[in-house]
Amino acid sequence: MKVWGRPNSINVQKVLWCCGELNLSPEHIVVGGEFGGTDDPKYIEMNPNRLVPTLEDDGLSLWESNVIVRYLAQRYGDARMCPVDIRRRFDCERWMDWQATTLWPALRPVFIGLIRTPNDQRDPAAQKKAEARCAAVMAMLDERLADRRFVGGGAFSMADIPVGASVYRWYALDIVHPKFANLRRWYDSLTERLAFRKEVMLPLS
Numbered sequence: 001m002k003v004w005g006r007p008n009s010i011n012v013q014k015v016l017w018c019c020g021e022l023n024l025s026p027e028h029i030v031v032g033g034e035f036g037g038t039d040d041p042k043y044i045e046m047n048p049n050r051l052v053p054t055l056e057d058d059g060l061s062l063w064e065s066n067v068i069v070r071y072l073a074q075r076y077g078d079a080r081m082c083p084v085d086i087r088r089r090f091d092c093e094r095w096m097d098w099q100a101t102t103l104w105p106a107l108r109p110v111f112i113g114l115i116r117t118p119n120d121q122r123d124p125a126a127q128k129k130a131e132a133r134c135a136a137v138m139a140m141l142d143e144r145l146a147d148r149r150f151v152g153g154g155a156f157s158m159a160d161i162p163v164g165a166s167v168y169r170w171y172a173l174d175i176v177h178p179k180f181a182n183l184r185r186w187y188d189s190l191t192e193r194l195a196f197r198k199e200v201m202l203p204l205s
């Protein structure tokens with residue numbers, strides 16, 4: 001098994017964290033961003049998006065980080081990691097799609113504005129607006145976690161991975177974080193997981 005992608009990419013982090021949870025030890029090939037490699041014809045054959053991550057497993061090439069997490073959880077995980085019951089399964093799926101379509105689009109501008117934008121090019125008004133939008137989205141997650149230990153229910157599952165990698169970034173940013181007791185309790189529990197610490201809790205860059 002091979003995972004292609006630079007370690008500071010949130011989408012690569014999801015995949016490496018998932019591998020850690022499943023006790024898988026893929027070969028990790030660092031490509032993308034300053035490392036290049038994503039425009040090589042061989043890479044484009046695996047991933048025509050020219051983005052990271054890409055997974056190679058058993059003759060299969062997969063891209064789209066949340067799809068890779070689903071694949072790994074179903075193929076190598078148990079019924080907690082990837083629920084068999086169709087309603088529980090799709091409850092998890094929904095939160096994984098929510099991360100890609102709602103949470104990350106809200107958080108990304110805050111992250112880019114503070115971590116990847118030089119001081120003299122920052123737009124404080126846009127930044128403030130983005131932070132407020134992000135807090136509103138986090139409030140929804142806080143509510144979801146009011147009566148659940150984890151995003152998918154009582155046990156850690158694939159649903160925690162995309163959302164957890166995003167929430168690490170949010171807490172790691174130097175912004176005002178409204179007090180969300182449920183979210184914080186869940187997040188603190190993630191910080192006790194070895195693979196989360198190793199693959200996700202890295203300095204932001």
Ligand SMILES: N[C@@H](CCC(=O)N[C@@H](CS)C(=O)NCC(=O)O)C(=O)O
Pocket residue numbers: 006009010011012031032033038050051052053063064065066
């Ligand atoms: N929806 C895709 C997005 C992939 C993506 O945007 N990856 C970024 C890094 S987070 C990327 O490849 N950027 C260009 C690069 O690193 O060369 C996924 O979830 O895998």
